[in-house]
């Protein structure tokens with residue numbers, strides 16, 4: 001079994017924050033290349049961060065999308081959903 005250094009997850013966060021030391025970065029890279037579990041965890045983390053960043057970017061104009069959705073007539077919204085379900 002692979003032993004995962006405890007600090008690896010910590011390094012992942014530092015790396016994604018862009019605040020990682022070079023030594024730690026090398027250690028992280030090396031470990032991710034050899035450990036499927038940590039690689040998977042890292043990719044999930046990266047995906048989540050990318051999603052949160054893009055979502056917060058969309059949400060930037062203060063609930064614009066929510067207002068648009070709320071202003072749509074109810075039957076129009078239903079029609080749209082049914083189209084996707086068909």
Ligand SMILES: [Zn+2]
Nearest residue numbers: 004035037038
């Ligand atoms: Zn690992």
